[in-house]
Amino acid sequence: MQRMPARVFAYVLASDAQTHTAAELAEGLQVSPAAISGAVRLLVDMSMLVRDRAPGDRVDHYRIYSDDIWMTVVGRQESMYRHIDTLLSNGLRTLAPGPGHRRVHETREFYRFVESQFDTLATRWEAHRAALRTSREPVRSASGE
Known part of the structure; x- marks a missing residue:
């Protein structure tokens, strides 16, 4: 993630406030409103932040997408x-047997293994x-860590 969206996300994540306006984010991070605008747009597109607006309010408020964001x-x-x-x-269908094929095969199997663990992990x-x-x-x- 780029630096400014990461800073905005970390700020919202660590804050005790439930929501933040762009002005509050800019003030808290001591950056320009333009920097906040691009960062929150990306974070909303990534579904890490949600943009809310109260009825009759003209200011957007941003909050973490989910209480269990990770x-x-x-x-x-x-x-x-x-x-x-x-x-x-x-890719495996196009590669001849050899070290490259083995590495791509192991890479595929690694991803399959990780994906197979999602339900257990959750x-x-x-x-x-x-x-x-x-x-x-x-x-x-x-694991005792």
Whole structure:
């Protein structure tokens, strides 16, 4: 992600406020409104931020797309993984056996493996997230990290 959208997203993510106007973002980040405009447009297009406007209000307010933004982002990757699988499978049909074929094959299998873990990962994350929200102490992952 480019620097300004990353800064805007980090600011909104870390803020206690539920929403921010472009003016508030510009002031908080000490940048021009034009810099904010391009950043929020990209973040809205990426579905990381949502633009809301209250009825009768003339100012847009921006908020995080989802309370569980990271699983939302990971879940959106599934179609990309399917596309990569198709590209790599097509590539394998054109490559002669050899080291290049093996590397492309292993790359495809890596993506297939990661995609196959999405449902398990989501289930484990939900349990871990629930524990985080009920615990006063930091919760260690199942792997002990």
